[in-house]
Amino acid sequence: MDPKTVVAVIRGEEDLQRVVSAAAGVAGIDKGHIIGIHSEPSPAAYVPAIGMEGIPYDTGIAEANRKRMADLGERFNKACEGELVSCEWRGFESFSGDSAISSITSAFSADIVVVQQADPDNSASGEINLEALIFETGRPVLMIPYTWSAPLKMGRIIIAWNGKKEAARAAFDALPFLKKASSVEILLIDPQENDEHSATMAGAEIAVSLERHGIRAEVVNQPSGGIPVGEAIENRISETGADMLVMGAYSRSRVSEMLFGGVTRTMLNSMMVPVMMSR
Structure with missing residues (x-):
């Protein structure tokens, strides 16, 4: 059965276009649908031991994270439009901000997951839990090199x-x-x-x-x-x-x-x- 639903794990701006292009190459086999997943860390208030001063919830950081997530969603939709594939954006807030972990539930209903290898020279690319993505989803995972360039070749x-x-x-x-x-x-x-x-x-x-x-x-x-x-x-x-x-x-x-x-x-x-x- 050809893939119909593709989960694209998006770390951030640095891998968005590359992952979308690869996911479109997969979905394009039979006009599939791409679900973009991104997670931002959710800042939590620090609760100290008795007698110590706590650190309050930082609303400024939370708002900045949500804005970044919304901006990524807009870029994702435009990238998918450029690839002529249908899509939807799912943004999450989690303690770790790990986009791979946040992708697991969505992956259960997908045919395949696409994710980019971390760029060792770009700290902004961040580490994600690939072990969880592969071992816990039960779905095939297509990983693309951080140096990869479109189109997705299968010759x-x-x-x-x-x-x-x-x-x-x-x-x-x-x-x-x-x-x-x-x-x-x-x-x-x-x-x-x-x-x-x-x-x-x-x-x-x-x-x-x-x-x-x-x-x-x-x-x-x-x-x-x-x-x-x-x-x-x-x-x-x-x-x-x-x-x-x-x-x-x-x-x-x-x-x-x-x-x-x-x-x-x-x-x-x-x-x-x-x-x-x-x-």
Whole structure:
């Protein structure tokens, strides 16, 4: 099923146009609808211990935050109008001001979420909780590099495949993109033999499944050469000139907190092309 509802997570002015352009590229597959989400921090009064002076609620800060949110909403609507897609703006106030956290409920009713990678050289871009966005929404998330420029290309797509459920979810969530691609590659790094198939046959079954959807995919078994898997994937993206990476989002557990695993973190930190992740 092609995407109809796209949630666009907007940090601020610096990523608004880029995220809208990417979301429009997704929604444009079948004339979808974009929901823009932004959250501003809600200043709260500080309640001190007995005998100490408190800090009152700052109405000036609250008003400035609301004005910024309203201005962003106007810019969002104009950007969507320029992309010829229907849209709506949802502004929130929250303790953290984290736009990703505020997007979770809206994402439950969406087909896909679009968000930009944080710009390490721009403190205004701010950190958002990508872990929550991916692990708690149950929706595929398309992340675009902060250096990305429109349009959203889908000519050459690589699927990072390891035979696990996260990779399977990502591959099938990406069907609308894969059907538009002229080249699809199923990439395995150091594939392992198991009870069901040899190392050389790893990835063959998912290729057959995709072919039933009209998608011809090439299976590539690539040795890592001793470098981390994330780097090996990046090297393959560079070699092939891929436009997009599709992969599962993996985690490691620390007590009850879900944290990104090594390969996932590598791809997010040094993102070269748009990456669609599923959990």
